[in-house]
Amino acid sequence: MGHKVAIIKVASHSNCQTTANKIRRSVELLGGIEKIVEKGDWVIIKPNLEAAREARTAATTSMVFIQTAVEMTKESGAFPIVAEGPFMNYSDEVVFQVTGVRQLCERLGVQFVNLNSTDTVDVEVPGGKAHKKLRLPSVVSEADKLINLPKLKTHHLTTITCAMKNLKGVLPGQDKQLSHVLGIHQAIVDINKIVRSDLVIVDGLLAMDGMGPTFGRVVDLGVVVAGTNAVAVDSICARIMGIDPLHIRHLKLAYRDFSFDPNAIEVVGASIEEVQRSFKIPRERAGYHIALRSAHLLDRYIYRNLSGGRTIFPRLSGLFGLHPRIDAGLCASCDLCEKSCPVDAIDLTKKTINTVKCIDCLICFELCPNRAVVIRGISAD
Numbered sequence: 001m002g003h004k005v006a007i008i009k010v011a012s013h014s015n016c017q018t019t020a021n022k023i024r025r026s027v028e029l030l031g032g033i034e035k036i037v038e039k040g041d042w043v044i045i046k047p048n049l050e051a052a053r054e055a056r057t058a059a060t061t062s063m064v065f066i067q068t069a070v071e072m073t074k075e076s077g078a079f080p081i082v083a084e085g086p087f088m089n090y091s092d093e094v095v096f097q098v099t100g101v102r103q104l105c106e107r108l109g110v111q112f113v114n115l116n117s118t119d120t121v122d123v124e125v126p127g128g129k130a131h132k133k134l135r136l137p138s139v140v141s142e143a144d145k146l147i148n149l150p151k152l153k154t155h156h157l158t159t160i161t162c163a164m165k166n167l168k169g170v171l172p173g174q175d176k177q178l179s180h181v182l183g184i185h186q187a188i189v190d191i192n193k194i195v196r197s198d199l200v201i202v203d204g205l206l207a208m209d210g211m212g213p214t215f216g217r218v219v220d221l222g223v224v225v226a227g228t229n230a231v232a233v234d235s236i237c238a239r240i241m242g243i244d245p246l247h248i249r250h251l252k253l254a255y256r257d258f259s260f261d262p263n264a265i266e267v268v269g270a271s272i273e274e275v276q277r278s279f280k281i282p283r284e285r286a287g288y289h290i291a292l293r294s295a296h297l298l299d300r301y302i303y304r305n306l307s308g309g310r311t312i313f314p315r316l317s318g319l320f321g322l323h324p325r326i327d328a329g330l331c332a333s334c335d336l337c338e339k340s341c342p343v344d345a346i347d348l349t350k351k352t353i354n355t356v357k358c359i360d361c362l363i364c365f366e367l368c369p370n371r372a373v374v375i376r377g378i379s380a381d
């Protein structure tokens with residue numbers, strides 16, 4: 001048999017110690033951490049903290065996964081570095097505070113690197129089709145090993161986001177957008193050609209379906225999935241979500257580029273059937289979907305022909321971004337959002353949100369009992 005993938009069931013409401021034990025068990029089923037991380041290695045630990053949303057929203061990796069990966073790395077005599085670079089719609093520092101990663105790393109005494117603002121090196125991508133060359137953070141390019149800690153979610157552009165897609169997050173700042181300009185599916189595969197996951201541990205405790213990757217519905221799945229090959233792990237995770245891996249474009253391209261046989265995966269621990277659920281695939285409102293796709297095509301044309309190699313999507317994203325507004329017709333003036341806004345950006349007398357003050361944390365969106373806080377193109381249902 002080929003690549004081993006471990007599936008472990010764990011109730012999503014388990015305490016940290018129980019969850020940590022299950023995470024460790026998943027790695028033991030692969031042969032143990034010592035088979036993967038060697039004494040003296042510098043090890044990047046890459047969670048999915050793409051947005052300013054806590055793990056309970058299913059948008060980001062739970063802190064217990066990061067803590068357990070740090071502890072296992074240290075026990076192997078290696079040196080962990082937790083690293084992440086959130087997507088450009090959010091303030092990096094707000095993401096690090098809301099998710100709790102800053103506080104966790106301080107408590108564990110482990111180095112944390114913001115991948116959006118660190119030194120980079122240019123790296124050739126052997127066999128790259130979308131990305132022939134990439135700008136990588138030096139800390140990632142120089143590390144000995146990488147432990148990938150993705151969240152299991154649907155994604156409105158790539159159907160699912162798991163281990164392979166999580167590595168797009170290592171690209172610094174606006175380079176993440178470049179992957180969209182060059183063709184997101186092939187770009188994901190190309191990134192995985194030069195940034196290899198030595199160990200993947202998927203946080204599938206609370207997964208997400210529907211309008212992923214940020215505002216979908218929470219699915220109480222209760223699984224940890226681990227493996228040493230990102231393509232194998234994503235293939236099994238797709239099947240757990242009830243999705244044929246061949247219907248996921250970046251996986252299909254990965255099978256071709258890596259000569260990967262999806263039938264040669266050995267599942268250990270629980271079976272796929274024991275944990276499988278039918279995930280709702282994301283659907284954007286038609287108008288928003290067409291506008292977003294058009295913006296990507298326009299950006300691709302401008303990048304290739306007019307801008308001298310610069311992507312303009314950050315400017316366009318003002319049109320497609322996450323800024324909330326209050327639908328006065330739906331608002332019952334219950335006061336919940338105004339009281340909870342961390343920066344006093346909501347004025348309920350006028351039913352307006354001050355876009356200068358607003359930090360797009362979307363607490364108001366989550367809390368509103370009447371669905372009166374709306375975000376362009378996104379539905380919470």
Ligand code: SF4
Pocket residue numbers: 326330331332333334335336337338348367368369370371372373
């Ligand atoms: S939480 Fe919703 S219903 Fe309540 S005041 Fe805010 S917008 Fe209106």
Ligand code: SF4
Pocket residue numbers: 324340341342343344345346353357358359360361362363364365
């Ligand atoms: S208005 Fe809403 S999204 Fe903006 S800062 Fe306040 S709670 Fe967060």
